[in-house]
Amino acid sequence: MTDQAATGRGGEPSAAELSLADFDYPLPAASIAQQPARPRDSARLLQVGRDRLTDCTIRDLPGLLRRGDILVANDTRVFPARLQASRGAARVGLTLDRPRPDGAWHALARNARRLSLGDTLAIQAADGLTALVIDKAADGSLVLAFSRDGEALMAAFARAGALALPPYIHRPHGPTAADASDYQTVFARHPGAVAAPTAGLHFTPGLLAALDTAGVRRVTLTLHVGIGSFLPVRAERVADHRMHAERGEISAAAAAAINQGRAAGGRVVAVGTTSLRLLESAATADGLVTPFRGDTELFILPGYRFKTVDRLLTNFHLPRSTLLMLVAAFAGRQRILAAYAHAAATGYRFHSYGDACLLERFQTIPPMP
Known part of the structure; x- marks a missing residue:
């Protein structure tokens, strides 16, 4: 010392x-x-x-x-909170934040301007998991109602999601196996x-x-x-x-x-x-x-x-x-x-x-x- x-x-x-x-x-x-x-x-x-x-x-x-x-x-x-989703041909990047008491999730979205209330997003690589946009704020945040809940939903996140590493940790090709x-x-x-x-x-x-x-x-x-x-x-x-x-x-x-x-x-x-x-x-x-x-x-x-x-x-x-x-x-x-x-x-x-x-x-x- x-x-x-x-x-x-x-x-x-x-x-x-x-x-x-x-x-x-x-x-x-x-x-x-x-x-x-x-x-x-x-x-x-x-x-x-x-x-x-x-x-x-x-x-x-x-x-x-x-x-x-x-x-x-x-x-x-x-948990792996970063998801890739689509609405038709539009691609949307999601970062989950937290669940609400009603079971819906607060999230941030890239390309949120392409989304409207009532839109349904298909979550990529998640075996048919979807998310309904039930609220949208001016800051780009959304409230999403997923088609599954509980352990089944967390298991889908584990399969389809990626770690939301801080932006100052540079991973051009995404998080590595070591990051997990x-x-x-x-x-x-x-x-x-x-x-x-x-x-x-x-x-x-x-x-x-x-x-x-x-x-x-x-x-x-x-x-x-x-x-x-x-x-x-x-x-x-x-x-x-x-x-x-x-x-x-x-x-x-x-x-x-x-x-x-x-x-x-x-x-x-x-x-x-x-x-x-x-x-x-x-x-x-x-x-x-x-x-x-x-x-x-x-x-x-x-x-x-x-x-x-x-x-x-x-x-x-x-x-x-x-x-x-x-x-x-x-x-x-x-x-x-x-x-x-x-x-x-x-x-x-x-x-x-x-x-x-x-x-x-x-x-x-x-x-x-």
């Missing part, structure tokens, strides 16, 4: 004063990882403390946490995510065993990452941006384990921004995590008062993204920009297949009553 003094501890502007330019930074294209580290836990890890930046690796994580800390990971499983495993975490259990919760990609069975030996408790929750993960922020005043809803669940057992660990003095360590958003969505004002099942549209900007998460393990995020805004709220905007500048200058790999950072929370959270 190597240490460097952190910079940028000045005051933070309010959310209402922040613009997209406040979350910009220079990023060479060569810094964006196109393949994951192999093995996964050999990736680099930048520890971002209040006063220092420390260069580590993911394998150092058990030594950076304390006995009794609660590691909370997202156990969503990525590389873009899935060791925690993955419940299918429903369009994008991977990428902080979880760094974990291996060996690292989990080392965390267990170090006395770190492990808990999982489920947040199905949606298409909003890829969409740019277009509002110049960032507070005007609207987050897409994502489905999540925290079981009663998971909530109890987190609360018991906190009451015993353990710190809540969120694996990824998805875990953090769901924990904060389910937390009461005094930091108690409650069982949760439903949608969250929580948009975290600087000025947000965190209720329950003490540490955040996360990858390095795109300029001007909602994820960069979240980590800036958690660790301090100036501190994050200084950490990212250090990472870019010292060869860290960015984004989904890249390296990670372990962030200390900028604010102080009062102890549980």
